[in-house]
Amino acid sequence: MIISLITVTFNSAKTLRCTIQSVISQSYSNIEYIIVDGGSSDETISIIKEYEPRFNGRLKWISEKDNGIYDAMNKGIQMASGDIVGILNSDDLFFDSNVLEDIVQAFDSKIEAVCGNLYFVKFDDTDSIVRTWKGSPYHSFNKGWHPAHPTFYVRRSVYQKYGIFDTSFSVSADFELMLRFIEKYRIRTKYLDRYMIKMRVGGESTRSLKNIFRGNKNIMRAFKKNDIPVSVFYPVRRLFPKALDMLKNKIGLT
Secondary structure: OOEEEEEEEOOOHHHHHHHHHHHHOOOOOOEEEEEEEOOOOOOHHHHHHHHHHHHOOOEEEEEOOOOOHHHHHHHHHHHOOOOEEEEOOOOEEEOOOOHHHHHHHHOOOOOOEEEEEEEEEEOOEEEEEEEEEOOOOOOOHHHOOOOOHHHOEEEHHHHHHHOOOOHHHHHHHHHHHHHHHHHHOOOOEEEEEEEEEEEEOOOOOOOOHHHHHHHHHHHHHHHHHOOOOOOOOHHHHHHHHHHHHHHHHOOOOO
16 A cells, blocks of 8 residues: 655755655655645755655655645645545654554555554644644534544545646635545544644644634635534634643744
8 A cells, every 4th residue: 555645845854854854764665745835035945956866766756836835735635546645744754663564554445544643742842732633533624623624634545536626715725625535425544543743833724813713714714615504602622721831832933
């Protein structure tokens, strides 16, 4: 079973080595690694070229202007040829060397997607945990449940059947895609109760309270787009814990 692993980059030189190294360290080696760069002007491309020989032909990459992170992710999905597609952000890394091995083992003939847990860590110290995202088996998006997108690994056939990221959703296109796949089309998911990813705080969706408010507005639009009923109080219920956490940890605040 081949995993197509996609990393989107743009001036990512500060963190990309760590991300790539965590891919190389995986015990599961049947990986097609795809890097989609948005036309970086720092050392990102030279880092990609430096590591390229270590993948023995299993690394594909492009560097060209795009229309944002989700447009770049879509390019990666379209380049993918593996059985399973996963996305590893350019400032994230795998929790340990057996993550992909365990993900592959979790897929049986009936399972179409796997998700798990992640740690939010400090940008400059990935061993320092800021907070955790402890997942759970599926029980309904409109009650506040949804997977952590960096842990969401999906059969490529699902993308082919139900579509890719809707780029009009900006910071919340990942939520809309998971909502569409799981809640609307009822793909069969499996929760893997293990930590998969260390996610540096300060990403596009977690950078500021403003982005979180904007994300919640888009999330309500995602429910509407997919004809899924949801309480008008959903954004408040979803936003409050995030806002409290950001104030506590001073994430994105100066």
